Amino acid sequence: MVSRVRAELRKLLGLPTAWVGLVLGTLTAPAIVLLNAPYTRRAIAAGTLTDTSDLGLRDLGVGLIGPMVLGVIAVSSEYTSTSQHAPGARQLTATLTAVPDRLRLLVAKTAALVLVVAAQAAVAATATLGLTQVLHGDHVPAPAPARVAGAILYWTLTALLAYAITLITRNGIVPLTLLVINSTVVSVSYLLTKITDLASYLPDIVGAQMFIRDADFPVEIAPLTAGLVMTAWVAVLLAIGAVLFQRRDA
Amino acid sequence: MITVDRVSKTRSRTRILHDVTFEARPGRVTGFLGPNGAGKTSTLRILLGLDRPESGAALICGRPYRKLDRPLTTIGALLDGSGAHRARTARAHLRWVAASNGLPDSRADEVLEIVGLTGDARKRAGRFSLGMSRRLGLATALLGDPEVLVLDEPVNGLDPVGIRWMREFLRNSAAQGRTVLLSSHLMSELAEIADDVIVIDKGRIVARGSLAEVTGDHRTLEDAFFALTATEAVRPW
Amino acid sequence: MNVARAELRKLLTLPSLRLTALLTWAATLLLAYAYAYADRDAPLGDAALAPLGYTQAGFLVLGVLAAASEYEEGGQIHTTLLAMPRRLPLHVVKALTLGAVTLPVAAVTAATSTLPAGGATWTPAATAYLTLTTLLAAAVAGVVRRAVPAAILLLGLYFIVGPLLRARPGGIAAYLPDTAALDPPRGAAATVAWTAAALALAALTFHRRDA
Numbered sequence: 001m002v003s004r005v006r007a008e009l010r011k012l013l014g015l016p017t018a019w020v021g022l023v024l025g026t027l028t029a030p031a032i033v034l035l036n037a038p039y040t041r042r043a044i045a046a047g048t049l050t051d052t053s054d055l056g057l058r059d060l061g062v063g064l065i066g067p068m069v070l071g072v073i074a075v076s077s078e079y080t081s082t083s084q085h086a087p088g089a090r091q092l093t094a095t096l097t098a099v100p101d102r103l104r105l106l107v108a109k110t111a112a113l114v115l116v117v118a119a120q121a122a123v124a125a126t127a128t129l130g131l132t133q134v135l136h137g138d139h140v141p142a143p144a145p146a147r148v149a150g151a152i153l154y155w156t157l158t159a160l161l162a163y164a165i166t167l168i169t170r171n172g173i174v175p176l177t178l179l180v181i182n183s184t185v186v187s188v189s190y191l192l193t194k195i196t197d198l199a200s201y202l203p204d205i206v207g208a209q210m211f212i213r214d215a216d217f218p219v220e221i222a223p224l225t226a227g228l229v230m231t232a233w234v235a236v237l238l239a240i241g242a243v244l245f246q247r248r249d250a
Numbered sequence: 251m252i253t254v255d256r257v258s259k260t261r262s263r264t265r266i267l268h269d270v271t272f273e274a275r276p277g278r279v280t281g282f283l284g285p286n287g288a289g290k291t292s293t294l295r296i297l298l299g300l301d302r303p304e305s306g307a308a309l310i311c312g313r314p315y316r317k318l319d320r321p322l323t324t325i326g327a328l329l330d331g332s333g334a335h336r337a338r339t340a341r342a343h344l345r346w347v348a349a350s351n352g353l354p355d356s357r358a359d360e361v362l363e364i365v366g367l368t369g370d371a372r373k374r375a376g377r378f379s380l381g382m383s384r385r386l387g388l389a390t391a392l393l394g395d396p397e398v399l400v401l402d403e404p405v406n407g408l409d410p411v412g413i414r415w416m417r418e419f420l421r422n423s424a425a426q427g428r429t430v431l432l433s434s435h436l437m438s439e440l441a442e443i444a445d446d447v448i449v450i451d452k453g454r455i456v457a458r459g460s461l462a463e464v465t466g467d468h469r470t471l472e473d474a475f476f477a478l479t480a481t482e483a484v485r486p487w
Numbered sequence: 488m489n490v491a492r493a494e495l496r497k498l499l500t501l502p503s504l505r506l507t508a509l510l511t512w513a514a515t516l517l518l519a520y521a522y523a524y525a526d527r528d529a530p531l532g533d534a535a536l537a538p539l540g541y542t543q544a545g546f547l548v549l550g551v552l553a554a555a556s557e558y559e560e561g562g563q564i565h566t567t568l569l570a571m572p573r574r575l576p577l578h579v580v581k582a583l584t585l586g587a588v589t590l591p592v593a594a595v596t597a598a599t600s601t602l603p604a605g606g607a608t609w610t611p612a613a614t615a616y617l618t619l620t621t622l623l624a625a626a627v628a629g630v631v632r633r634a635v636p637a638a639i640l641l642l643g644l645y646f647i648v649g650p651l652l653r654a655r656p657g658g659i660a661a662y663l664p665d666t667a668a669l670d671p672p673r674g675a676a677a678t679v680a681w682t683a684a685a686l687a688l689a690a691l692t693f694h695r696r697d698a
């Protein structure tokens with residue numbers, strides 16, 4: 001098992017695009033905190049920020065492109081062609097020859113992704129929240145450990161969401177487009193909450209309630225429940241992806 | 251007529267071609283021979299205008315590829331893969347290529363027939379086997395009924411029937427006065443069809459001439475090849 | 488003329504383009520409905536264009552797929568360049584045909600978003616914007632040569648970096664290529680300039696680089 005996870009880690013970290021995801025995801029949020037420092041200071045002084053304990057945690061959101069890219073690329077790289085000589089030659093063929101048991105392969109792949117993303121989330125969160133403390137420490141309370149853990153979990157689950165959707169679509173563009181446009185300031189999911197309260201239970205909206213307090217969520221959900229609902233989404237999609245992966249020809 | 255004149259090329263700071271010079275004449279099959287990584291594909295890509303030479307020139311009927319009008323009516327080329335997008339059917343692929351050179355749509359079905367893919371015309375290129383992909387690539391090369399044929403490892407991936415068919419096809423093409431240049435590292439294969447032979451090793455031409463000239467005092471072309479390229483006949487793995 | 492016919496055929500026989508166009512239009516319809524339902528009292532201009540702010544992603548993908556399809560497995564780019572070796576004219580024709588194919592899709596999508604909100608006057612501008620956005624994406628993907636990295640780059644710029652810059656007062660956000668999506672009169676010049684620049688860069692690399 002350990003060797004399989006290590007092989008999957010190597011494969012993931014050997015992809016140039018994965019590094020784009022790693023670098024973007026890790027650096028964007030701290031960079032935003034730095035860039036926005038003057039505005040934030042002014043906003044604090046003017047008292048327009050209602051809940052300053054959200055501050056660093058909110059900025060963390062822009063880094064989510066990192067886990068999204070990593071989750072998508074972990075699967076889509078298996079399906080892109082490795083050779084012009086043989087049509088349909090994919091890395092997956094080699095992968096399945098090395099690890100024919102597909103369920104074990106998926107477990108190893110998932111574990112590798114979780115390891116990378118959780119580490120990235122921890123680094124990004126530490127940098128972002130640390131910077132926020134350094135820059136605005138006098139006005140911003142140190143974030144509660146539970147909320148930081150919630151944010152790291154949110155990153156990891158987002159990566160797994162991207163990963164699961166890609167397993168289902170076998171194509172990287174579709175999940176990437178969906179997830180990225182849905183991570184914008186006014187996301188499509190958020191828009192849907194204006195139409196129906198049910199949309200509050202969409203994974204990205206509900207998951208944010210694990211660590212963000214001050215937002216106009218139409219339905220207040222306790223952090224623990226929020227975490228469970230998002231995990232359930234990911235679990236169901238992963239299960240569908242796993243079943244399809246088992247059944248389909250490579 | 252193909253003329254390659256002192257072509258050099260550097261890739262990733264390594265010289266992969268050194269003053270490569272040779273000719274391929276009409277009515278003859280010219281074999282381009284060399285071990286893996288010798289520079290055969292690199293030379294052909296420059297000849298076909300896909301890559302630029304650092305110095306020197308490669309001409310087809312006296313003109314560089316990029317200056318040819320409706321090039322497919324002058325030269326047909328077969329490179330790696332099918333050259334078709336996996337989502338397109340064989341026929342749709344051939345039809346857009348035909349349109350690009352002002353050839354009628356009917357040519358698509360004609361060349362499919364020539365290479366024996368008539369039954370697969372509606373199949374998507376991504377579903378083709380290796381040998382079928384090569385045939386589709388060859389069909390594309392034949393669309394414009396060109397007077398020059400350039401083929402990189404044409405028998406690669408073909409079954410025995412396909413190999414024999416290819417051999418006869420190339421011989422006939424030369425007999426009709428066409429210029430045929432093909433690369434290979436299959437010695438016995440080449441010895442059977444080539445009139446002229448060019449041997450390249452580590453980016454340099456090490457021999458060129460008629461089959462008999464290049465074979466020289468050696469028993470076979472294969473022996474000559476090993477002597478010329480200084481590779482050991484039997485490698486202890 | 489032959490070149491245009493060939494490029495047109497290529498675009499029309501690529502299933503992924505048809506699918507992307509269809510999905511983009513369907514998503515626009517859904518969002519137009521959502522906007523109409525969500526804020527009935529909001530000012531007209533916003534609801535007319537806001538759905539396109541999201542579904543322009545579909546046009547980015549359209550451009551990316553059209554350009555990157557040349558470089559996928561099978562090596563279609565070889566066939567293209569062997570058949571049409573004059574690269575600069577080829578590049579121009581490629582942009583024109585992609586524009587011609589995208590235009591009707593853009594018009595229908597734009598109308599789907601603008602008409603229900605009573606913003607019919609925006610339709611021509613929105614159509615032009617979406618078409619130019621597709622060309623810009625195709626130019627970028629032509630330089631990057633691979634679909635997923637190109638999509639990451641473009642989607643990241645349009646949906647993450649752009650909104651972030653725009654959230655800050657003043658600054659360079661007004662010069663981003665997608666400014667026209669929110670503020671057509673001011674952003675039109677930016678969109679045209681960015682698209683032209685991207686196409687010029689793509690033409691240069693296409694001309695210079697080994698295939």
Ligand SMILES: Nc1ncnc2c1ncn2[C@@H]1O[C@H](COP(=O)(O)OP(=O)(O)OP(=O)(O)O)[C@@H](O)[C@H]1O
Binds near residue numbers: 284
């Ligand atoms: N894109 C590239 N970047 C760097 N080096 C390259 C590139 N393409 C080819 N080469 C190098 O150029 C040399 C010649 O390669 P080429 O493909 O022309 O060989 P070949 O004679 O066709 O070999 P084979 O018989 O294996 O097909 C090799 O050393 C190869 O590593």
Ligand SMILES: [Mg+2]
Binds near residue numbers: 291
């Ligand atoms: Mg080769």
